[in-house]
Amino acid sequence: MIALRLRIDPLPIVEPLIVRLRDDKNCAPQLEEAVLVSRYEDYREYDFEGFGLTVHVPSSVSLDGDVLMIMPGQKSAHRLIRADSKHNTFLVTEQCDQLCVMCSQPPKKHHTDLFAQFEEAAELAPAGAYIGISGGEPLLHKQRLFAFLLNIKATRPDLRFHVLTNAQHFEPSDMDTLDKIGRDRVLWGIPLYSSRHEIHDEIVGKSNAFETLETNLALLMRAGASVELRTVVMRQNADLLPELADYIATKAPFINVWAIMQLENIGYGRMNWTKIFQDTSVAFQSVKTAINLATAHGLEVTLYNFPLCSVPPDYRQFTSSTISDWKQKYLGFCDGCSSRLTCGGFFEWYNHAEGFHRVGAI
Ligand code: SF4
Known part of the structure; x- marks a missing residue:
């Protein structure tokens, strides 16, 4: 089954956060976009306005263009939009x-x-x-x-x-x-x-x-x-x-x-x-x-x-x-x-x- 919740390392946020993931390291990220920095077998690291965002998924899963909602204190993100x-x-x-x-x-x-x-x-x-x-x-x-x-x-x-x-x-x-x-x-x-x-x-x-x-x-x-x-x-x-x-x-x-x-x-x-x-x-x-x-x-x-x-x-x-x-x-x-x-x-x-x-x- 395709996962609609993705495990993340919790972020120190006090309000729900909406973020779009981008794979293209050379893109000029818009506001609300996190850009892929490193990709490993079972997790990825993104840069979001200077902060690190770690998402735990197998390397085979495409997340490019997906939109996540991250709630304060939660260890998983809602995958609100899957781009594909x-x-x-x-x-x-x-x-x-x-x-x-x-x-x-x-x-x-x-x-x-x-x-x-x-x-x-x-x-x-x-x-x-x-x-x-x-x-x-x-x-x-x-x-x-x-x-x-x-x-x-x-x-x-x-x-x-x-x-x-x-x-x-x-x-x-x-x-x-x-x-x-x-x-x-x-x-x-x-x-x-x-x-x-x-x-x-x-x-x-x-x-x-x-x-x-x-x-x-x-x-x-x-x-x-x-x-x-x-x-x-x-x-x-x-x-x-x-x-x-x-x-x-x-x-x-x-x-x-x-x-x-x-x-x-x-x-x-x-x-x-x-x-x-x-x-x-x-x-x-x-x-x-x-x-x-x-x-x-x-x-x-x-x-x-x-x-x-x-x-x-x-x-x-x-x-x-x-x-x-x-x-x-x-x-x-x-x-x-x-x-x-x-x-x-x-x-x-x-x-x-x-x-x-x-x-x-x-
Ligand atoms: S693919 Fe669809 S039509 Fe074919 S056996 Fe399975 S359920 Fe039936």
């Missing part, structure tokens, strides 16, 4: 007002506001980067998030963001801000699990969540926002996917894409796995019908986190290699599979003993 990856995400809060049965990042009560540091990091991102904003629920800190997006728009208009939100916290008064942030700069990724309010509310653990979501989808439509609806397939909602396809086609035809997703077995997803995992490698019919209905209505549909071989051949065109590179793995039978280059494989923590029954090299 398309899977960079800022976890802006661990607080959430929902309690979803499959949550991969169970919420915590405490919040540390690091928006200023995330802004600094984004400003150091490679040209044209697409950065995920995740939580927790990022819009619990809506004003801070909006300010972050507006500030970055001014300083780095080339960057785009995917913001994962439960859409419970938009208000009519946000219309102007959404307009200023811009339709093309942010894709709002919003989970919707069923067209039946009681099932959606039960899955997300919050009363009236469906009703609020429905209201706010209409608001996002009026704002001209870009929206990705996300539906994790579970035993609780699998049979109702065709009904949900009809609902989306009728009530939210403006969305950019409907992502039908497989479960990630970590956090509450792991805790509840045996009660919620729907083995779509042997029970794909409802997904198939939902795709047929949605595409017939002109919706774009994508299958996220489905191993390619778990999907019937006619529907593999809808799959997308979405598992982030740092938590992606392949199993023994993937060796020699002709589709390995286009398949996203499995989550690092996937347990095949309780997973897909019908998968194998194709």
